[in-house]
Structures are given as C-alpha cells and as structure tokens.
Amino acid sequence: MKRIVVLLLLAAAPALAQPKASTNPFLGNPQAVAEGKATYDRYCTACHGPDATAGERAPAIVLSGAGTALRGERSIDQIVAVVRNGIPGTGMPAWGTRISSDDILKLGAYVNALRGTAMDNPLPGDPAHGEQVFWGKGQCGTCHMINGRGGVTGPDLSNIAAVRKTTAIVNALTKVEHRVFGDGGVHLPAIPPMDYDPVQVVTKDGRTIDGVMRNQDHWSVQFIGMDGTFHSFDRDELTSVTIRPGSIMPTDYDKRLSPDEFRDLLAFLTRQGHKQTADAQ
Ligand code: HEC
Numbered sequence: 001m002k003r004i005v006v007l008l009l010l011a012a013a014p015a016l017a018q019p020k021a022s023t024n025p026f027l028g029n030p031q032a033v034a035e036g037k038a039t040y041d042r043y044c045t046a047c048h049g050p051d052a053t054a055g056e057r058a059p060a061i062v063l064s065g066a067g068t069a070l071r072g073e074r075s076i077d078q079i080v081a082v083v084r085n086g087i088p089g090t091g092m093p094a095w096g097t098r099i100s101s102d103d104i105l106k107l108g109a110y111v112n113a114l115r116g117t118a119m120d121n122p123l124p125g126d127p128a129h130g131e132q133v134f135w136g137k138g139q140c141g142t143c144h145m146i147n148g149r150g151g152v153t154g155p156d157l158s159n160i161a162a163v164r165k166t167t168a169i170v171n172a173l174t175k176v177e178h179r180v181f182g183d184g185g186v187h188l189p190a191i192p193p194m195d196y197d198p199v200q201v202v203t204k205d206g207r208t209i210d211g212v213m214r215n216q217d218h219w220s221v222q223f224i225g226m227d228g229t230f231h232s233f234d235r236d237e238l239t240s241v242t243i244r245p246g247s248i249m250p251t252d253y254d255k256r257l258s259p260d261e262f263r264d265l266l267a268f269l270t271r272q273g274h275k276q277t278a279d280a281q
Pocket residue numbers: 040043044045046047048057058059060061073074079082083087090091092093095107
C-alpha cells in the first residue's frame with residue numbers, strides 16, 4: 001500500500017514542476033519540444049533570430065539569460081494565440097492556416113523550454129550513455145567536476161541544468177566564446193562572462209606555467225595550472241603574466257562527437273542539477 005502512494009507522488013511530480021495552468025498538453029515533453037524547435041527553425045528564425053532571442057526583423061520572444069523574463073512577457077497560451085492569429089497591423093503573420101494546431105502548441109512548448117533552465121525541459125536522448133561520453137570520449141572530466149569527481153580548470157557542472165538554459169549549454173559546446181553571433185552584427189549574449197581566462201605565467205626563476213586565471217590584484221596572482229594545481233604568486237616573483245582572450249575549452253563537440261554521442265551528452269547535461277540548491281553556485 002505504501003509503495004503505491006510513493007509511485008503516485010512520483011507520477012505527479014513532473015506536473016507540479018510545470019508553470020501554472022496552461023492547457024498546452026505538450027509542455028515539458030522532450031519530443032514535442034524538439035519538434036517545436038524544428039518548426040521554429042523553419043518558419044520563425046528568419047525574423048526572430050536563433051532561439052527566439054531577437055533577430056533583425058522581430059523582437060525577442062525570450063531572453064537568453066537564465067531566470068530572466070521579458071517585461072510584460074506573454075503566457076505560453078497567449079504566445080500560442082499570437083502565433084495562430086498573428087498581430088494585425090504589424091509584421092507578425094498569422095500562422096493558423098499554415099501550421100497545424102498541434103504544431104503551434106509544440107511551438108508553445110518550445111518557447112516554454114527556452115524560458116526555463118535546462119532542467120525544466122531536458123533534451124531527449126540516453127543520459128546514461130551521455131554520462132559515459134562525458135567521462136570517456138568527450139574528456140570533459142579532465143577540466144570539469146561533477147559531484148566531486150573530475151578536474152578543476154573549468155567550472156563545476158554538478159548543478160549546470162538548474163542554472164543555465166539549454167541553449168547556453170549547447171552554445172558552450174558548439175560556439176566560439178560560447179556565444180551566438182546573429183546576422184547583421186547583432187551580438188547575442190549567451191552566458192555571463194566566466195572567470196577562466198587562459199593565462200601563461202613566467203616566473204623569475206625561469207618556469208613557464210599555463211593555466212586559467214582565478215584571481216589577481218596589484219600584488220598577487222592566483223591561477224590553476226593545466227594539471228589542476230593551484231598556484232599563488234606575488235607579482236615580484238614573476239617576469240610576465242599573459243592573459244589570452246578566449247577559452248581553453250574546445251567548441252566543436254558537435255563535430256568531435258558522433259550525432260548520437262552529442263545528443264546523449266546533452267541529454268545527460270540537461271538533467272544534471274538540483275533545483276533546490278540553484279542559488280548555491
Ligand atoms: C516576417 C517576420 C516574422 C516571422 C516569420 C515571424 N514573426 Fe513573430 N513577430 C514579428 C514581428 C515584427 C513581431 C512584433 C509585432 C509587434 O510589433 O508587436 C512579432 C511578434 C511575435 C510574438 C509576440 C511577441 C511579444 O510577446 O510581444 C510572438 C510570440 C511571435 N512573434 C512568434 C512567432 C513565431 C512562433 C513565429 C514562427 C511560426 C513567428 N513569430 C514568425 C515578425 C515575424
């Protein structure tokens with residue numbers, strides 16, 4: 001008897017995580033979100049830009065930062081109505097005659113996914129296989145820690161899905177500087193700057209050490225060497241400190257990994273988090 005109660009609670013949990021009272025049956029359904037994205041990419045990107053964060057001909061539908069909402073943001077049901085009926089007298093067409101009713105609802109599920117952090121709408125795939133790719137072929141663990149295991153030359157990813165949007169995670173793996181550069185020179189920020197600038201330090205006793213910068217002031221420099229060791233020097237012990245722009249992290253994982261490996265890695269990362277401790281990072 002007890003077991004049945006527990007199962008019922010588990011079954012109810014995903015529904016509780018959804019935003020209040022939408023009639024959209026596709027919210028939070030990874031497959032529907034993926035289909036909504038495909039429809040979006042086909043019909044909407046040209047005006048609203050990639051991931052609905054604004055293009056040259058239409059405004060943003062979502063903001064790219066986690067936990068941020070547009071001022072006067074429409075509910076998902078209102079978004080669906082706008083897509084169906086258009087906005088008369090503006091450049092926003094009505095799509096109700098061109099896109100099926102279900103596909104418009106799936107567009108709503110996709111916009112909903114773009115608004116939450118990754119955990120609210122994890123990507124489809126096999127997370128267990130994705131975890132193997134993380135520690136294996138992807139070699140992510142040489143730089144990143146998850147739940148106490150792994151390297152320290154990159155940020156800890158234990159809670160990544162609770163603090164970042166799916167698009168930010170995908171961009172981290174695929175875009176130089178982890179950012180999307182929109183058409184026409186629009187610079188769309190994806191994730192806040194992270195303090196892991198590549199640095200090369202030369203000491204007065206002739207050693208050259210490469211690593212990532214963690215902290216510096218007038219008198220001292222602290223950084224993590226590529227081998228994961230923490231270094232702290234007074235500036236007068238050093239001949240030079242050279243900080244390079246960019247990142248030590250490769251950004252072509254969509255090419256280094258097979259499509260299946262890449263999909264499953266994202267399925268793993270977008271489930272990697274603990275909502276309750278989201279602000280502990
Ligand atoms: C030809 C360009 C164009 C295309 C294609 C287009 N839109 Fe729009 N859309 C606009 C413009 C322009 C506006 C702003 C209208 C206004 O001035 O209020 C808009 C507004 C919107 C809004 C309202 C935003 C808000 O809350 O104020 C939503 C939602 C939206 N579009 C969704 C979509 C979706 C989904 C698609 C793809 C099916 C799409 N649009 C395709 C031009 C376009």
